[in-house]
Amino acid sequence: MPPNCSATFNKNYAILNLDWMTILIDAVKDTPEGQTYIANCSRWNDAVHAKIPRPITIFTTLFFSNKSQPELHKSDKAPFAKQINGYNLFESGSPEVQIDPRFLVDENDIVLQKTRWYAGAGNALEQILRARNVDTVIIVSRPCQKNLGFISVY
Template identity: 65%
Template sequence: MVTTHQEVEETLTFGKNYAVLNLDLMTVLINAVKDTTNGREFISNCSRWNDAVHKKESRPLTIFTTLFFNSGEPELAKTAPFGKLLEGFGSFAAKSDAVQIAPNFTTDEKDIVLQKTRWYAGAGNSLEQILRAQNIDTVILSGLSLSGVVMSTVYRLFDFDYNIFVISDNVLELPPSQHPEYARVMLDSLLAKMNLRVISIEDALKALEKS
């Protein structure tokens, strides 16, 4: 008997020890994409997912990351490749409005918001310690940018043997006009070669109900 794709997705579950990672849904980046078609769809899908997670009676560990630097940006070498990538986005100063989680997304006292200082979600913070302490074995990723923050986090967590799900509707390349091109490579090719799961927002919502 052949198992169809639909049958597989209808039985999809994240298990019991899973975490939701929302990568860099910060005001400065959301403002950079909100007036584009791809950006509006991304924001709507991430908001829908985040609302569903927050409404779940037994809420999973939910972590937001935001990129910012302390006064004087001691963590950032501006002449290095990563420093040059940030040019044009403005300041990423600690406590500034730009680096707060955008108001499009619900957060409360149960959420964990982590500062990071590079692409990888765990750069300069306690992400790895938190995941280990909470016995997490599965992570569900949303965020931007796809080729940078998301893929860097995927590769690192892959090396740590986590089960990884990427919600295809909840990731976005920068600039948004390049998203279709990069999504075909990253989501359809690279993640498939790594035997990682790329799921739609609809699949994610169904799996959330079962988990």
Template identity: 55%
Template structure:
């Protein structure tokens, strides 16, 4: 009997996007944050227990001192300003300490909203012959860029949270329920993702 759960196959990567302390901290002490932390922790622990470990990548927004990479008074600069300076080496850009991280994990700083901007993420996926990515994110992930590069994309719907938190339900309705299915991306639950992880090579 065929499994009812997806299978990521042998050439997949896990993308934990925007798990830096500043952005995770932006939703602290909300019911949504508590659920998110629980889901992230459960998923991340399962990934770290997987043998063999899939390519596992974390991204975090990070700039040089003074943010020379960011033009002032632009939509992007104004968007990130309330959350901090995101300077390399500061606690706010480190992967949040509640999540397991070890020497096998790859941590890529990024310079824009997209996880593929200003780092070696695309090169790493290509060099490892990855054809499938599993996206775990608290913010809008780079669906478009990865879609254009012909990856099969799985999005764990339970692990997506947009800011500000009070707009999250509407965000998920538009992105998760409408946009992603139109792009033929696979939207799965956390339970489906855990089963798929267990069954995948």
């Protein structure tokens, strides 16, 4: 989309910023692609916060209630459990799982814990969207090795 164009959505839309967690942002912050991703997400987030009326803005972060990760079963052989095993504790309240401070989060935003890669795992995301009659969700993904973020509209 050219810079002088603007996107329009129905009245009942929400922004879903997936996993803008310090641990993931720190993993890419020193690469040119990561710096571009961070700058773009910051610019996007600032524009969303400046919009009147403000859309529903939701951030997700992956964390568990304590170091023992009770939300995961130790016998869990699922790819998700294997992927995070030994990587990080993702403990509630730890700096690594907070939304990275480069991104504005204010009292009007919703920050949801999740316990799997799916944004609605272990939280009330779907109920929030239903209760607010959201018909469009704009998803902004987390950085990863080959895909440093994308925006999808559902």
